[in-house]
Amino acid sequence: MRICRFRLGTEDRVGVVVDGVVHDVTPALDSLPSYRYPLPHFDPLIAALPMLVGKFRAMLGNGPSFPLEELALLAPIANPGKIVAAPVNYRKHLAEAQADAAIHFNTQIKQIHEIGVFLKANSSLIGPSDPVRLAHHDRRNDHEMELALVIGKEASNVAAADALSHVAGYCIGLDMTIRGPEERSLRKSADTFTVMGPWLVTADELGDPGQLDFDLSVNGALRQKANTRDLVLSVPTLIEYASRFYTLHPGDVILTGTPEGVGPVVPGDVMTCGIEGIGRMTVQVIAA
Ligand code: MN
Numbered sequence: 001m002r003i004c005r006f007r008l009g010t011e012d013r014v015g016v017v018v019d020g021v022v023h024d025v026t027p028a029l030d031s032l033p034s035y036r037y038p039l040p041h042f043d044p045l046i047a048a049l050p051m052l053v054g055k056f057r058a059m060l061g062n063g064p065s066f067p068l069e070e071l072a073l074l075a076p077i078a079n080p081g082k083i084v085a086a087p088v089n090y091r092k093h094l095a096e097a098q099a100d101a102a103i104h105f106n107t108q109i110k111q112i113h114e115i116g117v118f119l120k121a122n123s124s125l126i127g128p129s130d131p132v133r134l135a136h137h138d139r140r141n142d143h144e145m146e147l148a149l150v151i152g153k154e155a156s157n158v159a160a161a162d163a164l165s166h167v168a169g170y171c172i173g174l175d176m177t178i179r180g181p182e183e184r185s186l187r188k189s190a191d192t193f194t195v196m197g198p199w200l201v202t203a204d205e206l207g208d209p210g211q212l213d214f215d216l217s218v219n220g221a222l223r224q225k226a227n228t229r230d231l232v233l234s235v236p237t238l239i240e241y242a243s244r245f246y247t248l249h250p251g252d253v254i255l256t257g258t259p260e261g262v263g264p265v266v267p268g269d270v271m272t273c274g275i276e277g278i279g280r281m282t283v284q285v286i287a288a
C-alpha cells in the first residue's frame with residue numbers, strides 16, 4: 001500500500017495512492033487513541049498501521065478522491081521520534097568525499113564502521129510540495145539522495161536477520177547538507193533540509209530494499225544514479241547497528257546514506273528523484 005499525507009485547504013489529510021488517484025482515508029484516524037501529556041515517543045499513525053491498513057483498504061472508493069497531480073504532498077511521517085542518518089555508506093561516495101576539499105573541509109572522512117550514524121533534527125523535515133529553503137547562500141548546499149526507511153515496530157538490539165520485520169515501509173529521502181567544518185547534525189538539520197516523500201510504500205509491497213535502482217537529477221541533468229545493493233551497511237545491518245545504541249520507535253526514520261554524485265544546488269534549481277518500487281518526486285529549491 002502507498003500511504004501519503006496531503007494538504008487540503010488548511011487541513012492535513014491521509015490518503016492511499018492507487019494508479020495516480022489519492023483516496024482520502026482520514027476518517028480511519030478517528031480510531032487512533034487520543035494521547036495526553038506526556039506524549040509518546042512514537043508516531044501514532046505508524047504505531048497503529050497494522051490495524052489501520054485494513055480500515056484504509058475498506059474505505060477505498062467510499063470517500064473523496066483526488067488526482068495525485070492536484071495535491072500538495074506532505075512528509076509521509078508527521079511525527080518521527082528521531083531521524084537517524086548514515087554518513088558515507090557507499091564506497092564511491094567515500095572516495096569522492098575524500099578527494100574533494102569542498103566536501104571534506106579538512107575533516108577526515110572515515111568509513112561508516114568507524115564514525116557510526118548521526119541524528120538530524122525533526123524540525124528539518126518537509127514533504128515534496130514544500131521547497132528546500134537555502135538560508136546560507138555563502139556556503140555550498142548539496143543534495144544527498146537516499147533510500148529512507150520507517151520503523152514500524154519497536155527495535156532494540158535487533159539482529160540483522162530479524163531487522164526487516166521492524167520496518168513499516170520506505171520512501172525517498174533527501175539529506176540536504178551545508179558543506180563546512182561544523183558537526184553533521186548542525187549542517188544537515190537546517191529547516192527544510194530533510195525531505196521525505198512522495199509517500200510511504202509499505203514493506204510488504206516493496207519487498208527487498210537491497211536491489212533498488214535510484215537516481216536524482218537537477219534541472220533535468222542527471223547527478224546521482226546508483227543501486228541500494230552497493231550500500232556498505234545494508235538496510236538490515238543499519239537497523240541492527242542503530243538499535244544497539246537507540247531504541248527505535250514506530251515512525252523513527254533511517255536515511256541509509258547517499259551514493260556518489262553529490263553536488264550543489266542554488267535557488268531556482270529543481271530536484272527530481274526516484275527510487276524503483278517507490279516512485280518519483282520533484283522538489284524546488286528557493287532562497288530563504
Ligand atoms: Mn546523507
